[in-house]
Amino acid sequence: MQSFRKFLTAVMVMSSFTSIAVAQPVGSEYPSLAGRTVLITGSTDGLGRETALRLGALGAHVLVHGRNAERGAEVVEEINSGAGSAQFYAADLGSLADVRELAAAVREDHEQLHLLINNAGIGSGFADGARQTSADGYEMIFQVNYLSHYLLTDLLLPLLETSAPAQVINVASGAQRSVNFDDIMMERSFDSNAAYSQSKLAQILHTFHLATRYDAAELTFNTLHPATMMDTTLVRQMSSPARTTVDEGATALVNLAASPALIGRTGLYFNGLREARASSQAYDAAARQRLDTLSRELTGLPPETPL
Numbered sequence: 001m002q003s004f005r006k007f008l009t010a011v012m013v014m015s016s017f018t019s020i021a022v023a024q025p026v027g028s029e030y031p032s033l034a035g036r037t038v039l040i041t042g043s044t045d046g047l048g049r050e051t052a053l054r055l056g057a058l059g060a061h062v063l064v065h066g067r068n069a070e071r072g073a074e075v076v077e078e079i080n081s082g083a084g085s086a087q088f089y090a091a092d093l094g095s096l097a098d099v100r101e102l103a104a105a106v107r108e109d110h111e112q113l114h115l116l117i118n119n120a121g122i123g124s125g126f127a128d129g130a131r132q133t134s135a136d137g138y139e140m141i142f143q144v145n146y147l148s149h150y151l152l153t154d155l156l157l158p159l160l161e162t163s164a165p166a167q168v169i170n171v172a173s174g175a176q177r178s179v180n181f182d183d184i185m186m187e188r189s190f191d192s193n194a195a196y197s198q199s200k201l202a203q204i205l206h207t208f209h210l211a212t213r214y215d216a217a218e219l220t221f222n223t224l225h226p227a228t229m230m231d232t233t234l235v236r237q238m239s240s241p242a243r244t245t246v247d248e249g250a251t252a253l254v255n256l257a258a259s260p261a262l263i264g265r266t267g268l269y270f271n272g273l274r275e276a277r278a279s280s281q282a283y284d285a286a287a288r289q290r291l292d293t294l295s296r297e298l299t300g301l302p303p304e305t306p307l
């Protein structure tokens with residue numbers, strides 16, 4: 001642990017003097033993650049599963065999350081048979097009470113959390129594209145993809161802060177649509193593609209908002225579009241042909257999580273391995289603040305402490 005901290009410090013000093021490539025060259029070695037604890041939501045399947053296996057192989061202790069305990073146990077077993085270690089946490093992100101229980105369990109079980117990857121998601125093919133509501137009465141795609149991760153992140157921030165340097169990565173998408181504050185739960189007009197794209201841009205607004213509030217040497221917040229139409233359950237539910245592989249998406253996500261070139265860099269949006277620009281609303285500070293205030297109300301959190 002101590003040596004990893006020294007390594008991070010050395011790289012941060014180096015990167016402040018030299019211009020280094022953002023992306024780790026594909027196929028190159030990443031530093032060991034031994035002693036690092038990582039929570040990956042939605043790691044029983046698809047991109048999250050593959051990322052959990054890869055970070056586990058680098059020596060991390062991986063907190064595998066999802067609803068399906070059987071698939072969760074398989075991921076845990078595979079990680080435990082290699083360099084890393086793992087345990088499973090079940091929680092339905094369609095319930096804010098479940099999110100609170102998940103955060104409480106993680107805080108109870110662990111003195112440190114170095115990396116939170118908010119990855120769990122449902123796509124436009126969920127429920128055959130019909131509007132569903134969560135246990136809390138909110139539009140389901142908005143809650144699972146964005147609002148529950150908002151709450152989870154907030155509840156785990158104190159633990160991440162005490163584990164500094166630490167990171168939060170939000171797995172967003174290239175599918176982005178401005179948050180419609182007049183009908184955020186799409187009660188008047190529902191379209192599952194619009195709901196998905198709104199939830200994904202909301203994640204990016206949240207990432208950029210948090211990046212302005214924390215010292216990047218302590219806590220970084222970054223987000224990415226992993227790859228387009230990977231062959232996963234989410235894409236298969238859309239009845240659209242897959243165009244890329246989980247392998248490609250996991251390479252981008254692991255790069256953001258483990259590349260020494262990104263240490264101390266915050267508020268970034270990546271398209272795969274390349275730094276990119278998100279949709280314009282993400283750069284509107286007033287919209288970010290408005291979404292933050294609303295999210296706190298919707299999740300029952302107290303107002304944000306002014307900076």
Ligand SMILES: NC(=O)c1ccc[n+]([C@@H]2O[C@H](COP(=O)([O-])OP(=O)(O)OC[C@H]3O[C@@H](n4cnc5c(N)ncnc54)[C@H](OP(=O)(O)O)[C@@H]3O)[C@@H](O)[C@H]2O)c1
Pocket residue numbers: 041042043044045046047048065066067068069071091092093094118119120121122144171172173174225226227228229230231232233234235
């Ligand atoms: N696939 C793509 O091409 C693509 C492109 C851009 C972005 N993304 C993003 O990448 C992320 C992962 O997507 P994927 O394609 O890998 O999806 P996936 O294979 O369908 O996996 C989704 C994961 O989320 C979990 N999950 C879903 N609903 C949940 C809920 N209510 N409560 C708790 N966990 C839940 C699932 O766990 P259980 O099955 O155990 O419930 C599963 O582990 C998503 O955020 C997605 O928006 C994907």
